[in-house]
Amino acid sequence: MRCLVEVxxxxxxxxxxxxxxxxxxxVSRRIAAIEEDLGVQLLTRTTRGIVPxxxxxxxxxxxxxxxxxxxxxxxxxSGKGSDFSGRLxxxxxxxxxxxxxVPLLAHLAREYPHLQIDVxxxxxxxxxxxxxxxxxxxxGEPREASLIARKIAPVRAMLVASPAxxxxxxxxxxxxxxxxxxxxxxxxxGDWRFRQGRRWVAVHPSGRLRTDSxxxxxxxxxxxxxxxxxxxxxxxxxxxxxxxxxVLPDFEQPEYGIYALRPPGAYVPAKVRMLIDAxxxxxxxxxxxxxxxxxx
Numbered sequence: 001m002r003c004l005v006e007v008x009x010x011x012x013x014x015x016x017x018x019x020x021x022x023x024x025x026x027v028s029r030r031i032a033a034i035e036e037d038l039g040v041q042l043l044t045r046t047t048r049g050i051v052p053x054x055x056x057x058x059x060x061x062x063x064x065x066x067x068x069x070x071x072x073x074x075x076x077x078s079g080k081g082s083d084f085s086g087r088l089x090x091x092x093x094x095x096x097x098x099x100x101x102v103p104l105l106a107h108l109a110r111e112y113p114h115l116q117i118d119v120x121x122x123x124x125x126x127x128x129x130x131x132x133x134x135x136x137x138x139x140g141e142p143r144e145a146s147l148i149a150r151k152i153a154p155v156r157a158m159l160v161a162s163p164a165x166x167x168x169x170x171x172x173x174x175x176x177x178x179x180x181x182x183x184x185x186x187x188x189x190g191d192w193r194f195r196q197g198r199r200w201v202a203v204h205p206s207g208r209l210r211t212d213s214x215x216x217x218x219x220x221x222x223x224x225x226x227x228x229x230x231x232x233x234x235x236x237x238x239x240x241x242x243x244x245x246x247v248l249p250d251f252e253q254p255e256y257g258i259y260a261l262r263p264p265g266a267y268v269p270a271k272v273r274m275l276i277d278a279x280x281x282x283x284x285x286x287x288x289x290x291x292x293x294x295x296x
Contacts, residue, residue, distance in 0.1 A: 152259060
């Protein structure tokens with residue numbers, strides 16, 4: 001059942017085998033055994049990978065519930081709920097991850113010597129299922145509907161630029177003026193959205209500098225290379241020091257947040273639940289200035 005669920009979730013035998021710690025041939029044989037036992041085809045191969053049949057989807061849904069109950073029962077009976085073990089693979093943005101996730105994982109490592117911790121710090125959006133992550137911390141609204149998200153803290157974006165850049169190129173007065181400026185583009189994002197009266201207006205940022213790092217955009221903006229759109233906590237210290245100036249402050253942007261994301265499934269391992277709860281306490285109760293400290 002686990003083999004079937006992983007193959008469907010990851011879309012391939014290789015990735016499923018990697019997550020399960022098995023060989024591709026073993027996973028393939030187990031899937032074939034299930035299909036032979038049921039007398040029905042559960043998976044089909046396409047040019048894009050392996051996709052489930054209608055019967056495969058239905059069986060996968062029921063398997064998910066059964067596996068969740070089995071995992072929970074094993075955790076309770078074996079006492080693993082109070083003595084974490086196994087692997088915990090986490091992804092987090094560089095700045096916030098180093099400040100908050102690292103200390104929490106260090107605490108886990110000390111308290112639970114049988115727990116294996118694997119953490120990746122990157123501002124890119126990781127493929128949680130395909131890369132085998134148990135938890136990801138992200139800044140911004142989750143895009144994958146299949147992932148289970150919990151909001152840790154609210155965040156708003158703001159436009160910033162250096163006073164030198166604005167003195168040289170002029171200060172935008174309207175959203176339309178942004179089209180005449182060099183915008184620092186976040187490669188993982190889309191249009192910039194602003195409230196104008198009772199409606200939201202989208203602005204497509206255009207510029208020659210593009211990155212997947214919020215810290216890089218902040219640095220470029222402070223160097224006078226253009227206008228950046230960054231989380232408010234990331235810019236607060238530079239604003240206070242006079243290195244940056246807020247642009248178009250009267251145009252509100254949508255509130256988004258810092259989220260803890262986990263793969264789909266009814267069962268949540270106790271170690272993942274504990275880490276999510278700890279992140280809510282550590283990040284969710286921080287002041288904007290404390291979050292700013294974490295971003296540097």
